[in-house]
Amino acid sequence: MTVAEGTELPPLTIEATPTFVVSTALATRDFQDVHHDRDSAVARGSKDIFLNILTDTGLVQRFVSDWAGPEALIRSVKIRLGVPCYAYDTLTFTGRVVSADGHDVVVSVSGVDSLGEHVAGTVEVTLP
Amino acid sequence: MTIEETAREIAARGECAPRLARDPVNQAMVNNWVEAIGDTNPVYTDPEFAAASVHKGLVAPPAMAQVWTMGGLNVPRGSDDPLGLMMELLDEAGFTSVVATNSEQTYHRYLRPGEQVEARTALESVVGPKRTALGEGWFVTTRVRWYVEGEAVAEMMFRVLKFRPPAPKPPAAPVLRPVISKDTEFFWDGLREGELRIQRWGETLRHPPGPMPPDGSLDAKPDYVVASGRGTVFSYVVHHHPPVPGKDLPFVVALVELEEGVRVMAELLDAAPDEVHIGLPVVAAFVRVDEDLTLPAWKVAR
Numbered sequence: 001m002t003v004a005e006g007t008e009l010p011p012l013t014i015e016a017t018p019t020f021v022v023s024t025a026l027a028t029r030d031f032q033d034v035h036h037d038r039d040s041a042v043a044r045g046s047k048d049i050f051l052n053i054l055t056d057t058g059l060v061q062r063f064v065s066d067w068a069g070p071e072a073l074i075r076s077v078k079i080r081l082g083v084p085c086y087a088y089d090t091l092t093f094t095g096r097v098v099s100a101d102g103h104d105v106v107v108s109v110s111g112v113d114s115l116g117e118h119v120a121g122t123v124e125v126t127l128p
Numbered sequence: 129m130t131i132e133e134t135a136r137e138i139a140a141r142g143e144c145a146p147r148l149a150r151d152p153v154n155q156a157m158v159n160n161w162v163e164a165i166g167d168t169n170p171v172y173t174d175p176e177f178a179a180a181s182v183h184k185g186l187v188a189p190p191a192m193a194q195v196w197t198m199g200g201l202n203v204p205r206g207s208d209d210p211l212g213l214m215m216e217l218l219d220e221a222g223f224t225s226v227v228a229t230n231s232e233q234t235y236h237r238y239l240r241p242g243e244q245v246e247a248r249t250a251l252e253s254v255v256g257p258k259r260t261a262l263g264e265g266w267f268v269t270t271r272v273r274w275y276v277e278g279e280a281v282a283e284m285m286f287r288v289l290k291f292r293p294p295a296p297k298p299p300a301a302p303v304l305r306p307v308i309s310k311d312t313e314f315f316w317d318g319l320r321e322g323e324l325r326i327q328r329w330g331e332t333l334r335h336p337p338g339p340m341p342p343d344g345s346l347d348a349k350p351d352y353v354v355a356s357g358r359g360t361v362f363s364y365v366v367h368h369h370p371p372v373p374g375k376d377l378p379f380v381v382a383l384v385e386l387e388e389g390v391r392v393m394a395e396l397l398d399a400a401p402d403e404v405h406i407g408l409p410v411v412a413a414f415v416r417v418d419e420d421l422t423l424p425a426w427k428v429a430r
Contacts (some may be wrong), residue, residue, distance in 0.1 A: 014166070027157075027164035029198035032226070044225045045262065045293030053228035054194055055165065061191040062167040070169045071182045074190045078232035128182065 001069065001127040003105060009067045009095035014059060016113070018087040021049050028054035038087075048086040056081065056119045060109050063093045064123045071128040079109075079121030089113040095123075103127040131266065134217055135254035144208045146246040146275070149196040153188050153243045161192055187238035193274055193282040194233070197247035210251035211288075214268045218290040223257075223265055230269075230287035236280055243276045252285070265291025303374040303417050311339045314352055319422040324412045325352040326390055335390040357412030358429065359386040366401040380404050382426055394424040403428070 014020070018038075025035035030052045033040035041049045057077050065072055085091055095109040103126050111119040129137075151157065155173075162172050170177035171187055178186040215226065239245065249272045256266030267289055274282045308316050315337055318325035327334045327350050329341035334350075341348045364382040371377060380396040382404065396404060397413055409429035416422045 020164075023164040027160040028192075028195050029157075029200070031199075031201045053231050054191075054198075057194070057231055057233060058161065058165040058167070058189065058191045061189065062165055062169075065167070065169055070171050070177070073182070073238075074235060076232070076234040077191055080230050081228060084227075 002103065003097050003100055003127065005097055005100050007097040009063070009093075009097075009107065009109075012059075012063045012066065012093040014091040014093070016051060016085050016087060016089045016091055018049065021051055021087045024055040024058070025052050028052060028058065030054055046084065046086070048088070050084040050086045051091075051118075053079070053081060056111070059091070059093065059111065060119065060121055060123060063095060063109060064107050064125055067095070068125050068127055073126040075104075075124035075126060077121065077123050079119050081119055082117040083113065083115035085111075085113050085118045086115075089115070091118060098122070131217060131221060131254065131256070135214065135251065138210050138213055139251040139253070141208075141210070141250075143248040143250045143273070144210055146248050147197055147209070149245045149247075150200060150203075151196075153196060153239045153241050153245065155186070155241055157195070158188050158192070158241075161189060161195065165189075183238060185240065187240055190235040190238055190282070191233070193235060193239070193245075194231075194272070194284060194286075196239075196245045197272075197274065210249055211268065211270050211286075214251065214254060215290065218266055218268075223290045223292045225262070225265075225293045226288050226290050227262065228286070228288050229267070230285065232285040233282060234284070235282045239276070239281060245274050245276055245281070248273050248275065260289060260291060262289065263291040263294050265289045303421070303423075304372070305421060306423075312337050316421070318352070318354070319414055319424055320416075320420075322414055324355040324357050324386075324392070324424060326355050326386070326388060326392075328353050333388055333390045335392055353388065355386050355388050355390075355392075355412070357386075359384040359392075359410055359412075359426075361396070361404065361406055361408040361410060361426075362391055363406065364396065364404050366404075382410065384410055384426055392424065394426055396426045396428070399428050 022036045035052045038049050061077050091111050091113050093111045095107050097105050098108045099106045107123045109121050158172055171181050171183055249270050252269040252271050254268050257264050269287045272284045273280055315325050327337035329348055329350050362383045362385040366378050366380055368378045382396040383391050383393045385391050410426040411429045413425040413427045414422050415425050
């Protein structure tokens with residue numbers, strides 16, 4: 001499988017329900033209270049519980065491998081967080097191939113919620 | 129030592145002792161992870177598909193690299209863990225909240241069930257204090273390498289912002305409200321209109337206002353005069369303690385003798401305690417609290 005630079009990935013929408021925020025925090029073994037305890041999150045200056053960064057890495061990996069296929073090899077996931085993704089928000093991922101060298105491609109990814117860009121990053125992937 | 133000096137010392141130590149993953153790479157944790165994330169890639173969960181794939185068997189999601197060596201619910205960080213040491217130091221300095229801002233993971237190969245991962249962490253840099261949208265804070269950057277039996281399998285640059293959340297705004301200052309009776313209503317009505325009204329029983333002025341004249345006549349009816357508002361401090365106290373709702377301490381309460389000859393007590397505004405003395409000329413002032421309540425006060429006559 002080869003692709004051209006500029007290829008757009010099909011978007012992915014994630015409903016960041018409280019269940020999603022809490023279950024992903026626990027599945028990534030991240031027990032920081034701000035990811036499962038609303039009162040603590042509010043006391044620390046947040047509006048609500050919010051997604052943890054290990055989940056963002058996982059979502060970005062999933063977004064690219066959903067598109068690239070089960071046998072694509074993920075080489076790296078580099079992300080930078082922007083605004084928080086609080087419980088009850090909706091996260092929409094879009095992506096675009098920014099460079100392609102045979103089967104080795106680099107995809108830029110952006111995840112946006114109601115507050116703005118929550119996560120931006122790049123994924124290096126070797127296509128099958 | 130300053131935060132920067134401590135950070136340099138920790139960074140100079142290089143990678144800390146390895147932290148061993150609690151469990152080997154295992155299907156139960158993979159299943160929880162793919163279910164929560166919603167990743168349906170069969171190379172993680174379907175043995176037949178995985179065996180026929182490029183991996184020749186089940187593998188763990190590469191983005192789980194960090195998950196294997198995360199601390200548990202009640203597990204403290206290793207005493208020499210650079211991130212833990214910096215977190216403690218910044219907690220003590222009042223930067224009590226933390227958010228991750230950057231994660232750059234590179235996977236050298238996929239992990240397989242049964243492999244036991246260990247993490248070694250080094251401190252790269254500590255930068256701050258910086259003003260951010262979340263509050264003042266420090267960016268702490270670490271580099272983690274994951275090994276299986278000495279082989280580097282993945283690595284990560286990880287940056288967190290350790291910040292001091294802005295103090296929540298105090299509620300609007302409350303105020304002690306006076307009890308207003310039939311006998312004193314005229315006084316409070318007057319303050320709302322910007323008048324300092326003094327109760328009058330015939331030729332006699334009386335303050336605080338009361339239900340009866342000084343001679344105790346049950347037939348007398350009072351009216352009032354509007355005071356000029358000019359007077360001098362007859363006596364005063366400087367209130368240091370206890371706290372009073374809506375007041376900054378210390379403040380001055382002055383008993384003022386008016387030109388009209390009666391004494392009225394109220395707060396003396398805008399005067400330093402050491403500026404106040406008996407005989408100080410003052411004028412009446414009016415502190416509007418809300419639509420219903422205006423309080424009397426004094427200002428130094430200048």
